[in-house]
Amino acid sequence: MPRPPFRPEPRETDPPLSTTDYVVLGMTSLGARSGYEIRQAVELSIRFFWNISHAQIYPSLQRLEAAGLIRGWDEPHGRRPRRLLEVTEAGQQVLRTWLTSEEAMPFELRDIALVRLYFADRLEKEDALSLAAAVRERSQERVDTLRKIESDYHLSQDPASSSTLTLRLGIAFHEAMITVCDEYEDEQRAALAWRLEQAD
Amino acid sequence: MPRPPFRPEPRETDPPLSTTDYVVLGMTSLGARSGYEIRQAVELSIRFFWNISHAQIYPSLQRLEAAGLIRGWDEPHGRRPRRLLEVTEAGQQVLRTWLTSEEAMPFELRDIALVRLYFADRLEKEDALSLAAAVRERSQERVDTLRKIESDYHLSQDPASSSTLTLRLGIAFHEAMITVCDEYEDEQRAALAWRLEQAD
DNA sequence: TTCTCCATGTAAGTAGTTACATGATTGG
């Protein structure tokens, strides 16, 4: 009977961190002190380009703590349980290494509105028109909301660009969407007018 | 021995379609005749705002065929197997219904570059600067590529906006990114200059 | 003959969402 092949002890080296882990680590490094605060910080800052749900945060915190990148201790508030966190020196270092690494920075966009618009030719022109209008209105609402937030923001203090970065990108993107919809609507209306003319 | 509990035949009512299923259905409706062609069509058109891999397409085709929304038949090319497809009238109807439905149109963006930029304050100013520069260059390359495609496109024929929609959105988005990076770099450089001045 | 493209599928693993579960505190 052959000897089983030699396998070195599979050296449980820390698995590489996911982007979500780096977000959790980064928010801790910026001063978020609990899973709950991390979630709020994400919601108020980077959710436009990287959203995470609380169901991802708690397992991520466990991984980071096991890897020694953050430190956590229980500090209940009254009888309500609470686990406070802080980043370790190793964690700071890992974060900085990630931020300066040369690895690829993939870009991903998923927008059902654009998918629908792409297939709008399958509809009657009237329906295609109202679809485009709905998409345009959605973007218009987003722009209005973001502009409102932007002006409230200017009224307050901090001119730090990292906080307004998401605002400005959101505005730029949705304004481009509005332009595209406008053009599409013009085309459809022109085609429709031509058809009505022919019918006379 | 107890009788097994009565269970009504679980009336295999068609599960709702995912957006990916609608993409596959839509591409078939636009004339893609095989899984392979669907994949190519996605790659050349909507991949900027809805990418799918071939591993998603084949199971999706099976679901759609089971639901009677497309029809498929084997038509090997020589000895190479090939399954051709066409959309059924029911499929056309389901697609139109989806396109005109009022359901929400969520928008999702995931960009590691922006995440990194958000955490750039954790770095030395020099490193923050080179990170911002790397992000700016990435977007600049994208803009250059997209503009090239756009001008090639203009040289050919079809002025259909659905095909240029992805181009124009991509350009608008990445130009906004460049502006944001420029501003961030200016800030960092100013802070750096100030620090050097103090050191004198 | 070798490379690229055509062509279809499955398996295993990772990532993410939604729902389930619980309960305390604070402010009106």
Added chain:
DNA sequence: CCAATCATGTAACTACTTACATGGAGAA
């Protein structure tokens, strides 16, 4: 006292990616 918010976690499920697997056709 009731609603909103604080606060943490798990389970089940869905979606998606990467790797595995196979092989023919056509062109250079």
